[in-house]
Amino acid sequence: MTWRPRLAEGTAPVLVVLLLLLVGLAIVGPAYDEPSGYLALLKRAAPLMILAIGQYFVIVSGGFDLSVGALVTAGVVIAARLIDGDESATTPVILLVLGFGVLVGLLNGLITTKLLVPSFIVTLGMLLVLDGATFLWTDGAPRGALSAGFRTFGRGALDVPLLGEIPWSVLILLAILVAAALFMRSGTGRALVAAGDNEAAVRMSGGQVDRLRLLGFVLSGLLAAVAAILLGGFAGVSAQVGSGLEFRAITAVVLGGVLLGGGRGSVVAAAAGALSLEALFTLLNLLGVSGALESAVQGLIIIAAVAYASLGGGLRQRLRLRPKQCNTVQPAPS
């Protein structure tokens, strides 16, 4: 038997795209001649990659999480107001922000699974509530300041022996990525994918579909809170910090070949999709493409990626299993 790398289905294309983009960066940008350039890229991409990992858990189990952008904003604004420059408040507030993320995920998950509301609607409602409540609480504009300790995670670096300075955010990202990859190989992880693929089958074989979906939402909320901590440190306090991130994270996940509607795709590919997106923006920037056209390119690319996945992979899949509905959006069947 020849050894084949155990790549999940759909992972290969995004890795090829990522490789091409990285090679492109090396050719175009002088900063990418040495590892530090790539490290900086990874640091910039870390929050989006973490969000994409969280979003993956929800999407692969058959849902959507539109609330992560608002959750990131809420996390940063809450932290700034509560810390208000006070160094000693850093640790409790970080724990609080993480707890808040878990709570929001829990609410999303419980409403989706117990009240049978499609997750698209639940998280859209959560988006509205979070956006409104955050600014209601702060009277319209973010107030307070983050402490230096809080910001370390977003912009500081740790001196790792042999490797030199590694940004905290990259270390956190790697830890999350490894944990997520291991989790997806465990029984629970596989059941999560199965719940997105064929809910009835999982139920009949004794799987707790509701609990699995709930877990997906909680993980997504928790990781959004982590991303909020990194972004708050990296970019500072602003009311716009999380806006549009939910769509960007979903784009990244889809770019990673994960099927919307659930049941197919790997978490590493989702993270690679996020890194590709960030690398693409950097490359466009270096090539002098105006920032305004960035979104147009992003739009073309995700359409192309999805079309490739469903047309190119279609034949292969048809030989093995019945094609899933591609035309319909199927947020958490109710």
Added chain:
Amino acid sequence: MSTVQQRTAPAGPAAARPALRLRLTPVVVVYLALVTLLVVGSVLVGLRGEVLLDQAGILNILTRSTALGLVAIGQTMVILTGSLDLSVAYLIGLTSLIAAETMAGQNGMIVPGVLLALAVAAAVGLVNGLVITVLKANAFIATLGVALILRGYLENNYTGPAGDVPRGFQHLGYDRIGPLPVAALLMLAVAALAWWYLSRTRPGYHMYAVGGDLEVARLSGVPTRRVVVTAHVLCSLAAGLTGIYLASRLGSGAPYVGTDAGYDLESIAAVVLGGTLLAGGRGGVIGTIGGVLILATLDTIFDDLEVDPFFKDVVRGVVLVTAVALYARRMMADRTRGRLT
């Protein structure tokens, strides 16, 4: 599918019930909620010594409903078909610009301006529909992609309002018949047309069929691709009308007039609030208009009560989720009672 089933339902176990009993369908629930809201709102506003439903209040509610109503009518069609459209917000901005720039302040250019804007809207809808049916992209991603492309175009070419709408055309946005704005009446006419199309014509039935079960519809000989493309073209046309209406109100085109109001997610919220199933196949335009009116009434009441604008978002989110949870419960209850759903 479900229309057919609903129609045959009285022959089943439901026939045993008194025929005149009002079934609490989502549409009924929406309008009951609207009436309740109006009563409660009138009382609350009345406690402050003001009147909610005076001339200005009615005008306010209807004006707020017009733009969102137009988008939501189109959105209803795509959602019924089992799709959705996230590109409407940017399309509204684009069509408002095209209309205003073509008109360029001349009364003679009104008709070409409107037609050009609608043509561009139809083309965008065609692209949406073709990407979904031919490239087999998920509707969420396909329309998000098209939205991003439109956004790139707008950001690259415009920094602010552009074009000039002639006085004559601004009448559309501001004229009234009694207390009723002309534009709101036109919106209701479009809604009536959409209702007729969806519930009285074959292509309309096909939309329900495709949304109910794509595969079954296809096997029953419904031209599913054509139905999905049609729904998207109609949805984009409705968004185009919204853009034209907003141009006439603003006096010029504005690139972010659609996104600032969040018409993409807001219209989906209105449709779902109106009892249409997000997965498609059930619901209709009448419920959607009810949903739009509820959102507009909430806004007006909050304005009269001088509630913090951020509080509105919180209430909106809670109302949306609560409503859909109620509909879901009713469907489950129906199902356990053995009714066809």
